Structure formats: C-alpha cells, structure tokens
Amino acid sequence: MKGVKIDGTPSAEELHASPGFPQESIRKGPLAFIECVEEIPCNPCATACPRGAITLEGGLTALPRLDAELCTGCGLCISVCPGLAIYVKAREHEPGFSSILFPYEYYPLPQKGDPVECVNRFGKSICSGTVLSVRTAEKLDRTALIKVSFPQAYFDEVISIKRLPNQ
Amino acid sequence: MRRIEHHPILGDLAETSEERIPITVDGKTLYARKGEMIAAALMANGISVFRKTEKKKSPRGIFCGIGRCTDCVMIVNGIPNVRTCVTPVEENMIIRTQEGSGEWGDTGGKT
Amino acid sequence: MEKREVIIVGAGPAGLSAAVEAATAGCGVLLIDENSKPGGQLFKQIHKFFGSQEHKAGIRGIDIGKRLLEEAENLHIEVWLDSEVCGIFDANKVWVVRNKKETVLLQGDRIIIATGASENAVHFPGWHLPGVMGAGAAQTMINIHRVLPGEKVLMVGSGNVGVIVSYQLLQAGAEVVGVIEAAPRLGGYGVHTAKVRRAGVPFFVSHVVAAAEGKDRVEKVRIVQVDPRWNPVPGTEKTLKADTICLATGLTPLTELAFLAGCESTYSPVLGGHVPWHNSAMRTSVRHIFIAGDISGVEEASTAMEEGRMAGLQAAASLGHVDEADAMIRGKAIQARLDALRSGLFGEKRKNAKESIFSAMGNSNNGAR
Ligand SMILES: Cc1cc2nc3c(=O)[nH]c(=O)nc-3n(C[C@H](O)[C@H](O)[C@H](O)COP(=O)(O)OP(=O)(O)OC[C@H]3O[C@@H](n4cnc5c(N)ncnc54)[C@H](O)[C@@H]3O)c2cc1C
Numbered sequence: 001m002k003g004v005k006i007d008g009t010p011s012a013e014e015l016h017a018s019p020g021f022p023q024e025s026i027r028k029g030p031l032a033f034i035e036c037v038e039e040i041p042c043n044p045c046a047t048a049c050p051r052g053a054i055t056l057e058g059g060l061t062a063l064p065r066l067d068a069e070l071c072t073g074c075g076l077c078i079s080v081c082p083g084l085a086i087y088v089k090a091r092e093h094e095p096g097f098s099s100i101l102f103p104y105e106y107y108p109l110p111q112k113g114d115p116v117e118c119v120n121r122f123g124k125s126i127c128s129g130t131v132l133s134v135r136t137a138e139k140l141d142r143t144a145l146i147k148v149s150f151p152q153a154y155f156d157e158v159i160s161i162k163r164l165p166n167q
Numbered sequence: 168m169r170r171i172e173h174h175p176i177l178g179d180l181a182e183t184s185e186e187r188i189p190i191t192v193d194g195k196t197l198y199a200r201k202g203e204m205i206a207a208a209l210m211a212n213g214i215s216v217f218r219k220t221e222k223k224k225s226p227r228g229i230f231c232g233i234g235r236c237t238d239c240v241m242i243v244n245g246i247p248n249v250r251t252c253v254t255p256v257e258e259n260m261i262i263r264t265q266e267g268s269g270e271w272g273d274t275g276g277k278t
Numbered sequence: 279m280e281k282r283e284v285i286i287v288g289a290g291p292a293g294l295s296a297a298v299e300a301a302t303a304g305c306g307v308l309l310i311d312e313n314s315k316p317g318g319q320l321f322k323q324i325h326k327f328f329g330s331q332e333h334k335a336g337i338r339g340i341d342i343g344k345r346l347l348e349e350a351e352n353l354h355i356e357v358w359l360d361s362e363v364c365g366i367f368d369a370n371k372v373w374v375v376r377n378k379k380e381t382v383l384l385q386g387d388r389i390i391i392a393t394g395a396s397e398n399a400v401h402f403p404g405w406h407l408p409g410v411m412g413a414g415a416a417q418t419m420i421n422i423h424r425v426l427p428g429e430k431v432l433m434v435g436s437g438n439v440g441v442i443v444s445y446q447l448l449q450a451g452a453e454v455v456g457v458i459e460a461a462p463r464l465g466g467y468g469v470h471t472a473k474v475r476r477a478g479v480p481f482f483v484s485h486v487v488a489a490a491e492g493k494d495r496v497e498k499v500r501i502v503q504v505d506p507r508w509n510p511v512p513g514t515e516k517t518l519k520a521d522t523i524c525l526a527t528g529l530t531p532l533t534e535l536a537f538l539a540g541c542e543s544t545y546s547p548v549l550g551g552h553v554p555w556h557n558s559a560m561r562t563s564v565r566h567i568f569i570a571g572d573i574s575g576v577e578e579a580s581t582a583m584e585e586g587r588m589a590g591l592q593a594a595a596s597l598g599h600v601d602e603a604d605a606m607i608r609g610k611a612i613q614a615r616l617d618a619l620r621s622g623l624f625g626e627k628r629k630n631a632k633e634s635i636f637s638a639m640g641n642s643n644n645g646a647r
Pocket residue numbers: 287288289290291292293310311312313316317318319320323361362363364392393394395396397413414415417438439442529532535570571572573577578579580582
C-alpha cells in the first residue's frame with residue numbers, strides 16, 4: 001500500500017484523508033463514494049448533483065467534498081465524472097449483501113442476472129457477485145452504469161468487476 | 168493484431184463499415200476497408216513487417232503512425248518509399264515489402 | 279500572390295478554435311492542414327474531458343471536435359487539407375504544397391501557427407522491432423482506424439498520454455501487461471491511473487526497458503529497476519511477454535516553421551523544450567505571427583482550444599475587427615478559463631512556466647506587446 005503515485009490507486013489513508021470519501025458510513029442505503037484525491041481542474045460531479053451534496057470549496061481544483069447527509073445515492077454524478085472516480089454503494093442492499101453502482105466502459109456489457117467476478121482497486125478478483133441492473137441511457141453518453149450485489153464482508157474492497165472477454 | 172469489431176464508445180464496426188476492397192500484398196490478395204490507410208489494412212490482416220533495412224535486413228513496422236518517421240514505407244504500385252500510415256488503400260493496389268531503399272517499378276511481376 | 283487576412287497552420291483543436299474565433303470576428307480565414315482530415319489529435323481522444331461546464335467538461339474529446347468542426351463549417355471557413363506548409367518567410371509569406379503536389383505562395387496579414395507537438399522516442403536494444411511504436415500511433419490505430427496493433431502491450435511512460443492510451447487499449451480489447459515509469463512516482467492524474475489499475479494493470483515505477491526481443495516483431499520485453507541516478511539495479515530484471523511496446527515518453531513542440539519565420543525562442547523544460555516566445559495574447563516576437571496549442575508549450579486539448587481562441591481573437595483585434603475594449607473583455611475571459619485549467623497540483627507548474635515566458639521579453643521585444 002504505497003498510494004496513488006506508486007500503485008496507481010489511492011491507499012486507504014489517502015481515501016480517508018480526502019473530503020469526497022465518506023467516513024465510516026453506517027448507513028444501510030446507497031451513498032456516493034468519490035475517489036478523487038488529487039487537485040485537478042475538474043468539477044462536473046458538483047455541477048451534476050441535484051441535491052448540492054458535492055461542493056468544491058475554493059475553485060475548480062479543490063477536492064470534491066461530499067455531504068453524506070445530503071446525498072441520496074441517486075447516482076447522477078457517476079457518469080459525468082471523466083475520471084470514473086465515483087460509485088454508489090449500499091452497505092445492506094439485502095440482508096448479508098451489499099450493492100455497488102459503478103461506471104463501466106468496456107465491451108461487452110454484462111447482462112442483468114449474470115454472475116460476475118468483483119474486483120478490488122488492484123483489479124484482483126475477490127468475490128463473486130450478481131448483476132442487478134445495466135443502465136445505458138443516452139444521457140450517460142456511453143458510460144454504462146452497472147449495479148452488482150456482493151457479499152457484505154467485501155464492502156470496503158469491491159470497486160468494479162473483472163472485464164468480460166472481448167469477442 | 169486484428170480489426171476492432173466492437174467498441175464500447177465507438178460502436179460496432181458493422182454499422183460504420185464501408186466497402187471491402189481487394190489489395191495485393193506481396194502477391195497475396197487481402198481485403199481492406201475502403202478509405203483506410205494501407206498500414207491499418209496490413210495490421211488488420213496480421214502483417215507487422217513493412218520493410219527490411221538495406222544492410223542488416225532487420226524488419227521495420229509502423230512507429231509514428233502520422234507520416235513523420237518513414238519507418239512504414241513500402242513499394243506501392245511500383246513506387247518505393249510510400250508512407251503507408253498516411254496513404255489510403257485503393258482497389259487492386261499492389262503493395263510490396265520494401266528492402267533497403269526499394270526499387271522503382273517493383274510490382275512483383277504484376278501490373 | 280494570393281492573400282488572406284488570417285492564415286492558420288494546423289487544424290488541431292488550437293487551429294480550429296483560432297479559426298472559429300477569427301472568422302466570427304469577421305476575418306477572412308484560411309485553415310491549412312497536412313492531414314486528410316481536420317482535428318489533429320482531438321479525434322483520437324474518446325474519453326470525457328476534465329474542466330468545468332465552460333470548458334465542456336464531461337464531454338468526450340471526439341464530440342467536442344465534432345462541435346468545433348460544425349462551428350467552422352457554419353462559418354464557411356476555407357480549409358485546405360492534404361496541404362503541408364513548408365515555410366514561412368518575410369514575416370507574412372506562407373509556402374504551401376497544396377494537395378500534395380501544387381506549390382502555392384500565399385500572403386497573410388496575420389499568421390497563426392498551431393502545428394502541435396511530436397512524440398519523443400526512447401532508444402533501447404530492439405527499439406526498432408516492429409511492435410515498438412509511439413503511444414500516439416497506437417491511439418490512431420485503435421480509435422481512428424479501428425485496428426488493434428497488438429494483443430499484449432507494455433506502456434512506457436505514465437504521464438496522462440500513457441495512462442489514457444493504456445485505458446483506450448483495454449477498451450479496444452487488448453491486454454496491457456504493465457505501465458512502466460522511469461521516475462519514482464507516476465506522472466498522470468490519479469483518477470486515470472486508478473481506472474487502469476482496477477482493470478488489473480500493474481504499474482512499475484523506477485523501471486525502464488532493458489531490451490525488446492523478438493525475431494520479426496516484439497515477442498518479449500525485459501524491464502529493469504533503476505536507482506535514483508537512473509542506473510540499472512542488478513538483479514531486478516523482469517521479463518514480460520508482450521507483442522507491442524508503446525512509447526509515451528513526452529512530446530516536443532513542432533516549432534520549425536516558427537523558428538524559420540524568425541520567431542525568437544525561449545526554453546521551458548516544463549512545456550516540452552524550446553518554444554517560440556509569446557505574450558499572453560499568443561503573439562510572437564514577429565508581429566504578424568501568433569501561435570497556439572502545443573507549439574507554445576505542451577499541455578492538453580482543453581488549453582489548446584482556449585489558446586486558439588485567444589490567438590484568433592487577438593489576431594482579429596490587431597486587424598481592427600474587434601474594438602479594443604471588447605477584445606480586452608473577451609481576452610480576460612479566455613485568460614480566466616486558461617488560469618482555471620492551469621491551477622492545482624498539475625497545472626501550477628505550467629502556469630508559472632507560461633508566466634515566466636510572458637514576462638521574459640516583456641519590454642525588449644519588437645512591439646509585440
Ligand atoms: C499522441 C498524443 C496523444 C494525446 N492525448 C491527449 C489526451 O488524451 N488528452 C489531452 O487532453 N491531450 C492529449 N494530447 C495532448 C495534445 O497535444 C493536445 O490534446 C492537443 O491535441 C494539442 O492541440 P494542437 O492543436 O496544438 O495540436 P494537434 O492536435 O497536434 O494539431 C496540430 C495539427 O497541425 C498539423 N500540422 C503540423 N505541421 C503542419 C504543417 N507543416 N503543415 C500543415 N499542417 C501541419 C497536424 O497535421 C495537426 O493536424 C495528446 C498528444 C499526443 C501527441
């Protein structure tokens with residue numbers, strides 16, 4: 001665990017030190033997680049949120065801050081993020097299972113009901129999951145939103161799914 | 168090296184595909200997409216050696232892909248040193264692997 | 279000799295934006311590009327852009343390009359494609375080889391050079407093997423020609439170009455066996471590296487290519503760790519199976535035309551090396567000549583577009599098409615957008631580098647300010 005500038009993905013410390021990553025959420029329902037830990041000139045996430053839950057204090061390069069109280073987990077901020085850095089997780093989607101709604105830009109797309117391998121931030125398969133939904137509306141502009149359920153024990157780790165073989 | 172048939176952002180090739188046209192590469196008939204660059208057609212057909220150097224005969228392929236480095240030159244319709252990454256294919260074009268600085272008129276016996 | 283009010287060399291994001299701005303102001307514009315299609319690097323960029331709403335953030339580069347082209351078409355801007363500019367001399371004469379054959383000499387009241395940048399190569403044993411190519415070449419192959427240049431790719435260089443092209447290779451269906459970086463830290467935006475990492479691609483910092491091996495093309499690559507003085511560390515060699523090596527080791531501004539035209543040069547390592555001196559209006563030391571985009575310092579497509587707008591606006595203003603007060607207000611708005619893009623962790627260095635160029639010849643240059 002050496003952090004984003006060595007491993008390519010932020011460490012737990014970097015995430016917890018950033019204002020977009022909710023601290024120890026006890027909420028069962030859906031909540032946005034923003035893994036954007038460097039000051040880059042970017043703010044579509046804040047512009048997209050209908051609830052004003054994401055703010056950039058001090059200009060375009062400030063880190064996005066999430067107000068967990070205001071976030072409803074609607075997911076509107078996910079597909080506008082050019083960094084694909086936002087996902088929505090629900091700790092208890094159903095008893096024993098969490099869910100994640102995340103952006104996906106690979107071919108082919110999984111189908112609803114498919115079993116999938118869930119991966120951690122390093123792309124390592126850590127548990128299996130089930131696809132709950134696949135959204136591809138025009139306004140998502142070719143960033144599909146995929147919702148997967150997976151065992152609650154992996155709540156902190158799961159971030160995406162393993163790419164399906166092309167062809 | 169292959170054609171990218173499906174793409175999450177650019178869509179399926181079938182939808183955007185243009186006509187298939189024949190070209191002759193070192194005597195073999197291959198198919199290219201109309202309007203594409205020679206280099207793209209060759210790579211889609213699994214060819215990565217475009218020329219061989221004069222002395223050591225070491226193979227070369229594309230390097231810059233935008234017409235700057237001349238690594239990708241071949242003999243096209245008898246004309247050597249054609250930059251294949253910025254020259255579009257034409258129907259029945261005769262393309263040959265170039266050795267060294269190439270020879271004019273080398274179409275491998277075909278006209 | 280044919281004359282035009284504003285001649286723009288290069289129809290990338292910078293040149294296109296300059297053309298739109300100058301034509302909107304009422305200038306007669308001619309846009310010239312050696313490619314058969316306009317857009318420069320922009321149509322390879324299939325990802326959503328950063329920035330804010332006014333920078334068209336969240337929109338894919340290809341779609342920003344389409345909008346720019348539509349704007350140019352609606353303004354009936356004259357465009358010469360397949361036409362290479364081979365020289366600029368006597369301050370305002372432009373020598374063009376039109377349609378790859380016909381030589382034309384043009385005179386421009388103002389000339390905007392927006393030729394972009396070229397990719398740097400690195401040399402290692404085996405670098406000439408087929409399969410070793412610029413990251414830009416791979417990006418052109420997959421996103422423009424729709425051909426996968428290889429199945430297993432090693433990316434050399436972890437700047438934004440390296441990580442973005444890695445992601446796009448994954449999207450095209452390739453496997454990326456690793457991204458190596460000679461420096462001890464990764465260069466690109468963390469959000470870009472993170473999406474490549476979560477696809478299972480390993481990053482190797484402080485690593486360089488020791489050699490590429492193969493008969494008729496790359497078959498494997500040996501990489502090795504380097505110490506802080508860039509010397510290989512014995513015993514750290516690893517062999518990776520790869521059929522393609524992409525080089526994303528930096529860009530160098532394409533400045534020949536500007537220097538041929540007599541523009542004074544200034545040196546900025548942060549911006550890619552020697553660039554023509556220019557002020558904040560994008561005007562060079564040669565009064566008639568403006569520059570925009572990567573030629574003035576390698577940055578990004580979004581900054582290239584704003585610089586293009588600035589050059590187009592200021593060229594038009596200097597010809598009297600925009601009144602001074604108006605030019606001032608609009609120039610300030612563009613500058614504010616540029617400053618926003620050049621802020622924060624990554625942008626600050628470029629902002630400082632730009633500002634030191636702006637002030638370098640502040641008083642002594644021949645009236646460009
Ligand atoms: C391979 C590569 C990948 C990149 N990827 C990204 C990315 O993903 N995101 C990002 O933000 N930035 C990226 N960049 C940075 C990129 O440089 C800018 O995004 C942007 O394209 C620069 O715009 P420009 O108009 O200055 O130059 P360009 O887009 O390079 O356009 C220059 C144009 O000038 C033309 N030209 C050059 N010389 C002549 C001549 N003598 N006569 C006639 N025409 C000429 C060229 O044909 C070209 O069309 C990339 C750059 C490269 C090289």
